[in-house]
Amino acid sequence: MRKFTGDQLVLASHNKGKLREISALLAPFGITVSSAADHGLEEPEETEDSFAGNARIKAHFAAKATGLPALSDDSGISVDALDGAPGVYTADWAETPNGRDFNMAMEKTWTLLEEKNAPPPRTAAFNCTLCLAWPDGHDELFVGKVEGQVVWPMRGAHGFGYDPIFVPNGFDETFGEMDPAQKHAMSHRAVAFAKLVADCFD
Numbered sequence: 001m002r003k004f005t006g007d008q009l010v011l012a013s014h015n016k017g018k019l020r021e022i023s024a025l026l027a028p029f030g031i032t033v034s035s036a037a038d039h040g041l042e043e044p045e046e047t048e049d050s051f052a053g054n055a056r057i058k059a060h061f062a063a064k065a066t067g068l069p070a071l072s073d074d075s076g077i078s079v080d081a082l083d084g085a086p087g088v089y090t091a092d093w094a095e096t097p098n099g100r101d102f103n104m105a106m107e108k109t110w111t112l113l114e115e116k117n118a119p120p121p122r123t124a125a126f127n128c129t130l131c132l133a134w135p136d137g138h139d140e141l142f143v144g145k146v147e148g149q150v151v152w153p154m155r156g157a158h159g160f161g162y163d164p165i166f167v168p169n170g171f172d173e174t175f176g177e178m179d180p181a182q183k184h185a186m187s188h189r190a191v192a193f194a195k196l197v198a199d200c201f202d
């Protein structure tokens with residue numbers, strides 16, 4: 001396991017919600033954080049069929065392009081009654097010719113569950129794989145998962161993506177209703193981040 005010894009890190013993501021959350025998680029460590037957009041990086045194509053594969057593509061692309069260690073996040077929601085969909089295609093379900101529409105993606109998720117007559121609880125999990133890659137090609141991977149259920153209608157204006165329809169186990173509020181600090185304390189991203197800290201930060 002390689003330690004992170006530098007003082008600069010590129011966040012290899014173009015998602016503002018992720019950037020906000022990962023920046024908050026990194027805040028206590030005194031690292032200068034920049035984003036893929038700050039470096040004018042394109043978005044690499046996510047051609048793999050696993051979270052780990054796509055996380056690697058994004059982190060290595062940014063590390064090579066900037067010469068700095070890069071941290072990527074590949075994540076998504078997997079709904080049991082939909083055989084794990086949308087999974088690695090979570091962002092793709094929101095794509096429209098005019099950009100991403102997450103209300104549409106959440107409606108699609110709910111409509112498919114209704115068509116299946118899936119009885120409650122409609123169990124689901126958010127998954128996150130973080131990849132820390134160095135410009136020399138070395139990388140480390142960390143995974144996090146939070147289980148819960150899909151609910152309808154959408155609730156809450158915090159967070160991003162599918163947060164308004166996901167209630168984690170042990171809570172009544174959706175991720176969209178929760179105080180951001182509460183989500184940061186227990187989300188799939190927070191679980192993966194805690195492993196990264198334990199292994200790579202002193």
Ligand SMILES: O=P(O)(O)OP(=O)(O)OP(=O)(O)OC[C@H]1O[C@@H](n2cnc3c(O)ncnc32)[C@H](O)[C@@H]1O
Pocket residue numbers: 012013014015018043046058073074075076077090091126159160161162163175187189
């Ligand atoms: O690839 P980057 O640039 O990091 O940004 P992205 O939005 O395309 O990210 P992914 O390819 O990993 O797609 C994952 C999608 O899963 C959703 N997602 C991931 N984590 C989430 C969270 O904490 N809350 C709500 N939705 C989440 C969100 O809609 C993302 O667009």
Ligand SMILES: [Mg+2]
Pocket residue numbers: 046091
């Ligand atoms: Mg993406």
